[in-house]
Amino acid sequence: MKKLILTIFCLFLFNSSAKAVVEVDITRGNLDPLPIAVSPLHVALGSIDVKEGEKVIKNIGEKISGVVEINFKRSGLFNPLKKESFVQNPDIAHIKPRFEDWRLIKAQALVTGKVTVTEDKLRVEFRLWDVVAAKEMIALAFSTTPNNWRRVAHIISDKVYQRLTGEEGYFDTRIVYVSETGPKTQRYKKLAIMDQDGANVKYLTLGNELVLTPRFSPTNQLVTYLSYFKNLPRVYLLDIETGVQEVVGDFPGMTFAPRFSPDGKKIIMSFAKDGNSDIYTMNINTRVVEKITEHTSIDTSPSFSPDGKYICFNSDRSGLQQIYVMRSDGSQVKRITFGKGLYGTPVWSPRGDLIAFTKVHKGKFYIGVMRPDGSGERLLTENFYQEAPSWSPNGRVLIFYRETKSDSEGKGFSAKLWSIDLTGYNERLIETETDGSDPSWSSLLSK
Amino acid sequence: MVLETNLRKILVVILASIALTACATQKKAGKMTGDVYTGTDTVEYLATGVRDRVFFATNKSTLTTASRDTLRKQAAWMRKKSSLKFTIEGHADERGTREYNLALGERRANAVKDYLMTYGISGSRLSVISYGKERPVNSGSNPLAWSQNRRSVTVKVD
Amino acid sequence: MTRSIFLSLVFHSAMIILTAISLPFMMRTPVDLPPILSVDLIQITDKTSIPFAAKAAKTLEKIKKEEEERVVSEQAPPTEKKKEKPDRIPLPDDLNKEKKEIVKKKQNPKEIKDEIRQASEFEKEELFDPNQIAALIDKSKEDTAQTLKKDNKITQSNVKTSFAKGLTLSQEDALKAQIFGCWSLPLGLPYHKNLLVRIKLKLKADGTVLKSEILDHARMNQPGQGFYKVLAESALRAIRICQPLRVPPTGYEKWKDLQLNFDANEMLKG
Numbered sequence: 014m015k016k017l018i019l020t021i022f023c024l025f026l027f028n029s030s031a032k033a034v035v036e037v038d039i040t041r042g043n044l045d046p047l048p049i050a051v052s053p054l055h056v057a058l059g060s061i062d063v064k065e066g067e068k069v070i071k072n073i074g075e076k077i078s079g080v081v082e083i084n085f086k087r088s089g090l091f092n093p094l095k096k097e098s099f100v101q102n103p104d105i106a107h108i109k110p111r112f113e114d115w116r117l118i119k120a121q122a123l124v125t126g127k128v129t130v131t132e133d134k135l136r137v138e139f140r141l142w143d144v145v146a147a148k149e150m151i152a153l154a155f156s157t158t159p160n161n162w163r164r165v166a167h168i169i170s171d172k173v174y175q176r177l178t179g180e181e182g183y184f185d186t187r188i189v190y191v192s193e194t195g196p197k198t199q200r201y202k203k204l205a206i207m208d209q210d211g212a213n214v215k216y217l218t219l220g221n222e223l224v225l226t227p228r229f230s231p232t233n234q235l236v237t238y239l240s241y242f243k244n245l246p247r248v249y250l251l252d253i254e255t256g257v258q259e260v261v262g263d264f265p266g267m268t269f270a271p272r273f274s275p276d277g278k279k280i281i282m283s284f285a286k287d288g289n290s291d292i293y294t295m296n297i298n299t300r301v302v303e304k305i306t307e308h309t310s311i312d313t314s315p316s317f318s319p320d321g322k323y324i325c326f327n328s329d330r331s332g333l334q335q336i337y338v339m340r341s342d343g344s345q346v347k348r349i350t351f352g353k354g355l356y357g358t359p360v361w362s363p364r365g366d367l368i369a370f371t372k373v374h375k376g377k378f379y380i381g382v383m384r385p386d387g388s389g390e391r392l393l394t395e396n397f398y399q400e401a402p403s404w405s406p407n408g409r410v411l412i413f414y415r416e417t418k419s420d421s422e423g424k425g426f427s428a429k430l431w432s433i434d435l436t437g438y439n440e441r442l443i444e445t446e447t448d449g450s451d452p453s454w455s456s457l458l459s460k
Numbered sequence: 461m462v463l464e465t466n467l468r469k470i471l472v473v474i475l476a477s478i479a480l481t482a483c484a485t486q487k488k489a490g491k492m493t494g495d496v497y498t499g500t501d502t503v504e505y506l507a508t509g510v511r512d513r514v515f516f517a518t519n520k521s522t523l524t525t526a527s528r529d530t531l532r533k534q535a536a537w538m539r540k541k542s543s544l545k546f547t548i549e550g551h552a553d554e555r556g557t558r559e560y561n562l563a564l565g566e567r568r569a570n571a572v573k574d575y576l577m578t579y580g581i582s583g584s585r586l587s588v589i590s591y592g593k594e595r596p597v598n599s600g601s602n603p604l605a606w607s608q609n610r611r612s613v614t615v616k617v618d
Numbered sequence: 619m620t621r622s623i624f625l626s627l628v629f630h631s632a633m634i635i636l637t638a639i640s641l642p643f644m645m646r647t648p649v650d651l652p653p654i655l656s657v658d659l660i661q662i663t664d665k666t667s668i669p670f671a672a673k674a675a676k677t678l679e680k681i682k683k684e685e686e687e688r689v690v691s692e693q694a695p696p697t698e699k700k701k702e703k704p705d706r707i708p709l710p711d712d713l714n715k716e717k718k719e720i721v722k723k724k725q726n727p728k729e730i731k732d733e734i735r736q737a738s739e740f741e742k743e744e745l746f747d748p749n750q751i752a753a754l755i756d757k758s759k760e761d762t763a764q765t766l767k768k769d770n771k772i773t774q775s776n777v778k779t780s781f782a783k784g785l786t787l788s789q790e791d792a793l794k795a796q797i798f799g800c801w802s803l804p805l806g807l808p809y810h811k812n813l814l815v816r817i818k819l820k821l822k823a824d825g826t827v828l829k830s831e832i833l834d835h836a837r838m839n840q841p842g843q844g845f846y847k848v849l850a851e852s853a854l855r856a857i858r859i860c861q862p863l864r865v866p867p868t869g870y871e872k873w874k875d876l877q878l879n880f881d882a883n884e885m886l887k888g
Contacts, residue, residue, distance in 0.1 A: 032874045034818065034876070034877045035784045035785055035872065035873045035875065035876050035877065035878070036877045036878075036879060037785070037790055037793055037794060037797075037876065037877070037878055038794075038879045038881060039797050039798065039801060039853075039856075039878055039879060039880045039881070040795060040881050040884045040885070041794075041797070041798040041801075041881075041884070041885060042798060042800075042801030042802060042803040042852075042856065042880075042882070042885060043717060043798075043801065043802060043803065044803055044805060044885065045802060045805070046801075046805065047802050047805075089805070090804075090805040121802065121855060121859075129510075136730070138730075143851070143855070145854075145855040145858045145859055146851075146854065146855065146858060153729060153730075154725065154729070154730035154731075155727040155728060155729055156728055156730055157725065157726075157728065158725065161725050161727060164725070164726075164727050165727050175803065177848060178804055178805070178807075178845075178848055179804070179807070179844040179845035179846070179847060179848035179849075180808075180844070180845070193640075196599070197596060197598070197599040198595065198596055198597065198599055199536075199595070200594065223594060225558065225562075225594070225740060226558065226559060239562075243569075244585075244589065246562075246589065246590065265563070267566060267589075267590060269559060269562050269563075270559040270562070279625035283559070283563065285563060285566040285590070287570055288521075288567045288569070288570025288571065288573075288574075288588075289567075290563040290566065290567075311560065311563040311564065311567065313559050313560060313562075314557070314559045314560070314561050327557070327559070327560060329519075329560075333519065334556075334560055354532055357556070357557035357559075357560050358557050358559065371557050373555070373556065373557075397601075398554065398555075400557045400558065401557065401558065402485035416554070416602035419599050419600065419601055420599070420600055421598055421599055421605060422599060423599030428601065436805075450558075451558070458726070459726050459727075469636055469639075472632065472633075472636055472637050473633055473637070475629075
């Protein structure tokens with residue numbers, strides 16, 4: 014007993030002399046989405062109603078905050094709180110929020126704003142508040158034409174996302190995909206484009222010929238895709254603004270699986286000659302064609318690294334479909350997948366740190382990611398049939414498509430777009446008017 | 461009394477299951493060898509006795525003995541109809557990635573074209589097109605349907 | 619072909635009917651389990667109850683010696699090795715310039731600058747005000763030598779805390795449990811990076827925070843470390859929400875200077 018008292022006494026002495034600080038390690042928290050309150054924007058007096066074609070949009074303040082809320086909810090990182098519990102009015106909250114009120118409903122962040130609409134201009138101011146610290150975090154304003162109000166909502170979402178997660182957002186983007194209808198044996202396919210939240214769907218082709226695997230250019234103005242126009246499967250370029258389509262190059266055989274280079278100057282694709290598919294590039298302006306792979310195997314699904322120095326692609330030169338990486342001039346081809354099963358559709362993340370892929374093993378399809386050297390393989394989701402992941406511009410979310418089983422009459426068949434977070438969480442169906450497949454994500458529109 | 465009824469029930473169950481398995485094996489034996497479809501359900505005819513298509517194993521584009529037999533018959537008939545031109549379609553089943561399947565269909569169609577050419581059909585009469593997995597002939601999601609979809613079809617050009 | 623199908627159907631249905639009648643009915647209604655709530659039961663004692671008190675003295679001596687030695691070595695300038703990441707492929711700068719030439723930008727909402735800032739009533743000095751960074755950098759330099767070593771010695775400091783510092787193990791657990799509940803981890807954090815934020819607090823006797831200071835303040839504005847600011851803010855938010863902190867009712871002098879090391883790595887390793 015004496016010894017114990019002595020020990021403790023020494024502890025005190027030692028303690029005061031060293032002026033030491035008590036350290037406690039916090040290694041756990043909760044992974045719940047951040048509770049955030051998105052207040053409907055205050056509509057300034059004298060504002061007119063927004064017109065979208067013939068439709069008149071009332072309550073533009075609520076519409077804008079509604080788009081922001083849906084973006085947050087779908088990201089899986091934020092939990093937008095229910096508006097019915099909001100106490101403060103939008104106009105006051107935007108100037109001087111009573112943080113105690115917002116803390117009561119357990120909000121940790123608050124978005125407020127004001128919108129003014131005139132005949133030819135829509136002006137939005139918004140603020141992001143840290144409710145817990147009771148201070149302002151962002152204050153920004155934007156102006157545009159009234160019918161462009163959705164983009165403002167998406168830009169607000171991106172700014173808030175960036176401030177609260179440290180990463181760039183992905184809400185001000187579009188998705189190009191193939192809209193599908195009809196029986197499984199004779200699918201009717203059209204190119205379609207929509208905002209990433211499903212709004213503003215536009216059809217880019219008529220559906221008279223088969224169209225497949227569209228991809229956005231980094232400038233977001235061009236789309237490249239495979240078309241069976243006149244029963245000749247070739248890679249085409251489509252200008253979204255003008256609607257003009259042109260065939261890429263003058264190849265004497267099928268070209269397919271097209272992508273853009275990161276600088277937007279080249280198209281990289283497969284060209285099938287006498288049954289053998291190799292990878293080629295073509296400069297869009299100079300029309301100079303370069304052959305990149307030289308092998309009797311099928312080489313397809315090429316994807317550039319974001320710095321343009323490397324290409325990952327799909328090849329069966331080992332006997333079965335595997336993923337390879339090579340320099341962009343075709344040299345130093347290296348196989349990177351050695352696991353059980355088949356690997357396909359490799360896509361390099363815009364962050365450069367990962368390659369996403371489709372894996373087929375024992376009759377099941379997986380979407381996964383791995384490092385560019387092939388290590389760290391992680392499977393995110395499993396399904397009867399799914400493939401062709403495409404990255405969001407911040408390299409955090411993957412969009413892909415799934416097909417369901419069908420009987421011999423084709424009943425039960427459907428193709429839908431899905432998205433999943435890099436962590437494997439937040440697997441989400443993306444609603445489309447028709448069935449959809451082959452989705453491709455644009456880069457941020459404002460870049 | 462109870463024992464008798466139970467015994468009878470069991471007997472019927474056993475008999476039924478035997479009949480079941482018999483049916484199952486008949487399906488397999490009659491329609492597929494290994495992975496390759498050998499039936500005639502989806503086959504059409506270019507002329508009497510001349511089948512219009514050949515089938516493949518999963519991920520493969522090699523011609524089986526049966527396929528070569530069909531193609532020899534096609535070549536013989538084509539030689540007689542020297543004014544006709546043909547499109548050779550290559551197809552794949554749905555159990556693979558879309559782009560690879562386009563390439564695979566192309567390979568299969570070309571394997572057929574090359575074989576026909578060795579039997580004296582001029583390459584200028586044969587054009588090739590791959591549909592990958594876009595035009596299945598059987599919409600089912602089962603091994604039999606898939607084997608029927610792994611095909612190369614010779615189509616007369618009008 | 620059809621005959622065999624017909625026969626198969628007949629026998630199939632016969633077997634199903636037989637099975638339904640003759641075999642025992644094996645349906646169990648699914649049990650609805652209530653969702654499991656994790657409850658942390660912590661008993662708080664004044665003294666950390668350690669079984670073999672006889673050894674304690676010896677261990678204390680050892681630690682004291684190590685402490686003395688460490689103080690000397692910490693004066694040496696830190697040799698920081700940058701982690702070489704072969705997977706990371708950096709983006710070239712000229713890409714951005716190229717893009718701008720090609721695109722005729724249509725309908726991009728324009729940002730209006732400098733108009734709003736005055737209107738808000740809450741333009742307080744932020745803790746992250748870049749103007750204050752300069753003042754803090756000098757301080758962080760002093761700490762750098764010491765803190766760099768500390769980074770890798772979290773487990774050791776645990777031992778130090780319980781033997782030589784102000785909180786007993788169970789008191790520490792109580793505080794941890796409280797803060798675990800308040801800390802909303804930002805879900806967008808990158809993997810495999812240094813996700814450690816250390817916050818030094820000066821506390822009042824009732825557990826409220828007098829002053830908070832983020833160590834490694836310089837990291838906040840480093841390029842590529844944007845997530846650190848987000849992480850630090852989440853930690854500060856956790857501390858604020860958790861006030862008053864679950865501090866022991868006695869021994870104020872022992873724990874009035876409290877340092878919380880928030881490490882998100884364990885939860886995000888996945």
